[in-house]
Amino acid sequence: MRLKKQKRHRKTVRFYTACFGFREPFKVLCDGTFVHHLLVNHITPADTALSNILSAPIKIFTTRCVLAELKGLGDSYTESFNAASNLITARCDHEKRKSAVACIMEIIGDNNSEHFFVATQDADLRKKFHEIPSVPLIFGLRNALLLEPPSTFQRQLAKSAEEERSHMRDFEYKMLNLNNKNGLPLVEARDSSDADGMGDQVLGTPGLKTNEARRGTVLKDKVQFKKKRAKGPNPLSCKKKKSHGNLNHAPKKESEDAEGAMRSRGKKRKRSRKSKNLAGSTA
Numbered sequence: 001m002r003l004k005k006q007k008r009h010r011k012t013v014r015f016y017t018a019c020f021g022f023r024e025p026f027k028v029l030c031d032g033t034f035v036h037h038l039l040v041n042h043i044t045p046a047d048t049a050l051s052n053i054l055s056a057p058i059k060i061f062t063t064r065c066v067l068a069e070l071k072g073l074g075d076s077y078t079e080s081f082n083a084a085s086n087l088i089t090a091r092c093d094h095e096k097r098k099s100a101v102a103c104i105m106e107i108i109g110d111n112n113s114e115h116f117f118v119a120t121q122d123a124d125l126r127k128k129f130h131e132i133p134s135v136p137l138i139f140g141l142r143n144a145l146l147l148e149p150p151s152t153f154q155r156q157l158a159k160s161a162e163e164e165r166s167h168m169r170d171f172e173y174k175m176l177n178l179n180n181k182n183g184l185p186l187v188e189a190r191d192s193s194d195a196d197g198m199g200d201q202v203l204g205t206p207g208l209k210t211n212e213a214r215r216g217t218v219l220k221d222k223v224q225f226k227k228k229r230a231k232g233p234n235p236l237s238c239k240k241k242k243s244h245g246n247l248n249h250a251p252k253k254e255s256e257d258a259e260g261a262m263r264s265r266g267k268k269r270k271r272s273r274k275s276k277n278l279a280g281s282t283a
Contacts, residue, residue: 006055019158020158028117028119029062029108030061030062037140054147064097064103092106105125112134
């Protein structure tokens with residue numbers, strides 16, 4: 001279950017980073033109910049628990065109105081007020097104090113330009129944020145923290161934005177037609193090529209070629225990869241050539257000494273008989 005939850009959280013984070021431009025370190029905006037929930041369920045330190053959910057470094061924020069609301073709740077929320085006062089205070093532009101819900105709604109605005117993750121235990125506030133694009137929500141369930149998946153409204157909005165980016169706009173069509181005014185317009189050429197099935201021949205007209213050569217810009221439909229050329233071997237990885245000329249040539253003196261030693265070992269010592277005869281005669 002823990003692995004499935006982590007995969008679900010990573011998928012949600014990838015959705016917001018790809019579709020709405022969230023970047024690390026992520027900013028988490030907490031209200032008083034979420035801070036109180038963390039203390040009651042002993043989910044400390046809070047930054048470590050939240051970074052484990054998002055799998056990224058984070059910064060935790062709150063507002064002055066949230067601090068004022070916690071302070072006005074009495075002694076039972078003293079610890080929550082002390083913990084929230086240690087967080088980074090997000091800037092709220094209203095002069096008079098508002099409720100925590102109204103303050104957070106004003107900071108998020110219509111499109112969450114500051115890219116905040118909103119952490120709250122207020123179910124009604126979470127329902128309101130479901131209708132606003134690019135607002136990820138975090139809430140606590142006993143001693144676990146959960147990241148809500150994107151709502152259907154947010155998914156539809158992201159899908160429509162992606163489709164708009166994939167199509168060309170009107171001014172882009174006009175720019176292409178102006179660049180190809182000496183030959184056939186590119187848009188009309190593509191339409192006629194699709195109708196006749198001869199797209200390559202229409203786009204390859206001589207008027208277009210001269211226009212492209214004159215302007216120095218070439219429109220390519222297919223990606224052209226660089227051809228890999230044969231490279232020479234790495235000289236550092238090659239073995240040095242062995243010289244075969246001086247292998248059997250030893251110095252003359254050493255060879256002569258070696259031959260003389262072999263001859264001296266091969267000869268046997270001969271005793272002279274004259275010495276034996278002299279010894280017998282004397283006796």
